[in-house]
Amino acid sequence: MLDAADFQHAFGTMLASPDPSNDPAMRRALAVHRNTASKAARDALFANYPVTAAMVGEEAFAACATSYIEAVPPREARLCLYGDRFGPFVDAWTPFAEAPYLGPVAMLERNVTEALFAADRPPLDAAALSRGIDPEAPLHWHPATRIAKALMPAASLWLAHQPDAPPDALDAIAWDREIILVTRPSDAVEVRVIDGPTRAFLAGKTLAEAAANASSEGGDVASTFALLLSAGAFAEDIPRGE
């Protein structure tokens, strides 16, 4: 009897090796299984990195994606979350060396994917504020909230590739580093560039600390807080232990 573990080891080894079998029927079958899995993973990367793909074109993206899939194959079945290390891979991909903004854009797209599938929590909004907020109570980020620092204008590039972007969005980009806030206030993920005081506000563990942080960097506390509330950056305070 062919032991199941031995078979799966042998078949898995053949799938992973480039020239696996002398039997033409086995070679054809392995090619089908390899292509199907590779296509599924590649489709997932196209879906999860649409702006990066649009910026480099389908062929160049597919080449990079195929190489990534060989280097970092999926570890689990949820391909909607596949590609957590693709950003740094794009950054280091030699054919993209002339376009150093691609890595930062891809890294931002990973934040967008994470934000898209993060847990639901009621955002802290103006209505919640009107019920009163203790300045010394913990200030919680919404589960979707992400902050990124990019040496390139990754957020501006990402925004310029959205369907609602103005036609001159690409030309209007100031080629500078950006602090980027990613949030999900409702059904859509939002990406925006924020300033230093706003980032300092977000680092506060309480409202009082957040206000002090922003103020010490010269920020206007009220407008900073209003911006972050409208972005849905914070979650309503829910007792821990859920």
Add this chain to the structure above:
Amino acid sequence: MIMTAGLGFKLEHLDEALTARNPGLWFEVHAENYMVDGGPRLRALVALAERFAISLHGVGLSLASVEPPAEDHLRRLRALADLIRPAAISDHLAWQKWEGAHHSDFLPFPRTRQALDITAGNVARVQDALGRTIMVENPSLYIDLPGHELDEATFLSELARRTGCGLLVDVNNIFVSAANLRFSPEVRLDAIPASIIGEVHLAGHRPDPDPDSGLLIDSHDAPVSDPVWLLYQRLIDRVGPRPTLIERDDEMPPFQDLMLERDRAHRLLEQRMSIDA
């Protein structure tokens, strides 16, 4: 509401799906696409589930793997099932996990008695974790492996007898496997006991783009072919009506085109029901 013919759900079809009023319509999703913490995609499925029966079709349980299903995968599937309250949960008679990697396709294995023990153990683990039975689907086969001790129908029947699981008969997979392994699809189809069939899948296939291969690929990127419709008619003539899904995962046509295929299956099921009535 009786489930007749359903459609694989795609997020881009949400608005049209929510307003569809076709009798017997239901939807199936790949469970893994929704096994996430939250967000708009999960909310869309919740909205769909308020209107329609939903089937959660897994592509990642790796039921024939020598390693058991991952605990966190089972926990997430259970959480999704508790949220959606699906009419059915299913996955494939295949394996995908190997040395920590997940191979996103349905890999074959010799149908030995040992493999049956392993698969039955995995199905039982899944069913224990979910607190309900699942259905197991026959995969598309691309090679006639040596070492089989049981034919596919016997393997699946025995799996159903041991675990109480049902069978999801993918008619296109039988057609594709029969072409690739050179057996009669009619004989294979007729061997499946009616009593364990809980759902039917219909999908499109195409020839392998590699001209030297000669294989048919279960590509889900084309309409259901005429010979598959004929096999389907043969199946329901014998076993009676079963909830039937039109699967399409690639080269997506407009929702209304998919609904035409779905309505064709619905009419065949209605005709079959009128014979029983």
